[in-house]
Amino acid sequence: MRPMAQIAMVMNLDKCIGCHTCSVSCKEAWTDRQGMEHVWFNNVETRPGQGYPRRYEDQERWRGGWRLNRRGALKPTAGGRLRKLAGIFSPPELPATEDYEEPWTYDHTNRAGAPAHGDLDPVAERARRQASDKVRNEFEQTFMFYLPRICEHCLNPSCVASCPSGAMYKRAEDGVVLVDQDRCRGWRMCVTGCPYKKVYFNDRTGKAEKCTLCAPRIEAGLPTVCSETCVGRLRYLGVVLYDADKVTAAASVPREQDLYEAQLDVFLDPEDTRVRRACEAAGIPDDWLAAARRSPVHALISKYRVALPLHPEYRTMPMVWYIPPLSPVVEALTETGHDGEDARNLFGAIDALRIPLEYLAEMFTAGDVGPVRSALERLAAMRSHMRAVNLGEDPDPSVSAAVGMGVYEIEEMYRLLSVAEYADRYVIPTAAVGDARRLEESALTQGCSLDYEGGPGSGGDGPFGRGSGRKLLPLTPVEKFHILGERRTADHTADVEET
Template sequence: MRVMAQIAMVMNLDKCIGCHTCSVTCKQAWTNRQGTEYVWFNNVETLPGQGYPRRWEDQEKWRGGWERTRSGTLRLRAGSRLKRLGNIFANPELPGIDDYYQPWTYEYKNLIDAPAGDDLPVARPVSSLTGEPLDTIEWGPNWDDNLGGAPRNAPRDPIVEKIRDEVGERIRFEFEQSFMFYLPRVCEHCLNPACVSSCPSGAMYKREEDGIVLVDQDDCRGWRMCVTGCPYKKVYFNHSTGKAEKCTFCFPRIEVGLPTVCSETCVGRMRYLGVMLYDADKVTEAASVEDEHDLYPSQLGCFLDPHDPAVVAAAKASGITHEWIEAARRSPVYDLIATYQVALPLHPEYRTMPMVWYVPPLSPVVEAVAASGHDGEDAGNLFGAIDALRIPVEYLAELLTAGDTVPVEAVLHRMAAMRAYMRRVNLGEERDESIAAAVGLTGPELEDLFRLLAIAKYEDRYVVPSAARADADALAEAHPLDDACPVGEAAPGRVLLNLSPTRRSA
């Protein structure tokens, strides 16, 4: 057993209101430079929809992630090393700027400086890349926002195309019969990252101490193989610097015990950060299972119980500090993923072992039951309504469990049981332990799950070990501020994304 630690994130889709605050604050912090006009390390998509970049889930086209060979080993979907070497100067499997969007601004000066006259001045859209006027604006990162793209764009959602024959009339895009929910997305910081394996220059690496995947800007040669290799299309090419860039999981904040910017500013308080301990020796085997439906449980099997004395001893032997082990024990992410098993991975069939997980949305069930005139919090009503969920369970399964509906239904039943059980508690009624038993939990466990999902405080949602703070203080003492780079200024030949103390994992 080779124990390693990973900073992971869970997002509760039941609480996302689609305000895009996380996207805006991330962009202001990390992608407000020349060459990143079209880049959104964090974006919020309305599903069903084509997403950003457009149809990023279509791996038949983009060839991202891993595939299992007949011999049971994994290889990149982009092809063999020889094939990728042959395309190194002209990689055809990349989203174009039209798949992302042509970033634009407006000729505001024309409004301000226009002389008085009978005609009303206008501000034409202008490309932020070329400076040339745009005749029409045809696509953007939030083109599907709030059903804005339905019924024109939503039917082209790759998941909808895949399951439409199976669910038939349950997916309809007339406005009054359509369904939607929000999906915030960041880099998955995978345990088995295809982007790292795709990089010919070795510039992409996964940090040993916290699992965060970064790009060394000095080593990057702009081959863009990592863009193809990432099935989530969360690696971007900076056309100004000629380098690849991606979400850094705000590692300068993580290193001093602070949550990511997107988590800190989340209005819905639906993000959770914590430490997961896992057995690195099991990762390849878990990602190589034959049946895609087994990928979710096989990844669960890689995670280690931080309360197990044998795991703690092995973690200490691997060099994991006491602070990180304690953070893993208090991790809300571990509770949601492993203890209560209400969080699921995004597209496990890509075999990258993602580490940003999601609690699927239940709210439409409650609303639908209440709208029919029945008690929307009654356990019996909720359990029965899940099968008729306006968001088809098959859609959620294709998104989160490689098409296996059983884990999704289990999560939705647990969420429904929590609501029904806690309604009785909050009304002062007698606790009904049969509700908890029906989903394999106890009453106190449902109360703890409710505390975590509904009323958890800041320090309960973000459990990030602050052991690195002592290292940062020591570094500051060793290198006085006079000799350091000013805030916001990079050292010559470096980009501020290159702050990681560990170059690459062992």
């Protein structure tokens, strides 16, 4: 066993209203500068739809992620070292500007939704082949939901494996995947290698850039900007422990439908005494172990098993998971005059959901409908049980038993999904202030490779935002981030001493 810790995220799709507040706040914080006009580290997609960039899920075209060779070993879909060496001076397979779309003014006539563009959705294409009578794009049969997306910060990132210069790396302390701007040489193979197309090329600086999971905020124990500004409170952040020795084997299971369970087996139980001893021996700090025990992400993924990975068939072991949407079932039942909160009605209606289970399964479980149905049934049982509690009725214990949960578990899951407070949704251990200060001093003395005379890092509109040169933008001390974190959890802002 080789335990490691990872900061992971879960998003509850039942709560997303598609307002794009997360996207706009991320844009302002990270990509509001020249060369990044087309870049959205966080974007919200309407499903079914083509996604961003268009049809990014079509790996026959983009060749992202991993595949198994004839010997059953993992190989990048884009090709191994010899293939990359042979084409190192030719442009890799990249989305064009029109795939990202240039800025535009919304036109309701020419930019219709799913009825016009649903046929172009790669997931719908695969689901339609399996259930042609369930996935239709006529207006009266249209279904939709919103899917927020960021970098998956995978356990087995194909973007890191694709980088010839070694600029892409996964941090050992928290699992965040980053780009070393000094080492990046602009080969762009990481863009091809990422199956989620969440690595972007800045043609102004000639460097690759991507979501950092708001690393400076995470180090100070603060949630990401997209999480902080989400009006639906649908995002959860926490620590997940996993066995690094099992990652390759889990990503190499022959059947794609087994990848979900294989990734679950990689995760470690922080309550297990043997796991805790191994973590202590591996040097994982005590506060990280404590955070792992309180982690809402671990609870939703491994304990309650209502969160699912996005496209596990890419074999990257993604670490941003999703709770599938249940709301359309309740609404559809209510419109027919039935009790939309009754467990018996809900369980029977899940298979008749306007969003076909096959479509959700193609997104979250490589086509295996079982885990999707199980997650929706648990959400339905929670909704029915809590309706009885709120009405002062005696809950039927058979409802929770039908989904393999106890009454206490149902109510605990409800508290986490519905009424969790700030400190329960974001359980993030802080980095050591001393280490952060050392890194800041190193940056001040060494500078950046973009800080040459007249270069994009020498002042003005540089690579880190407007006026981002060292002469104009002093580094913010990490203590300031800790003060902000205390402000968010203090009863009165006056109780926090300003420094």
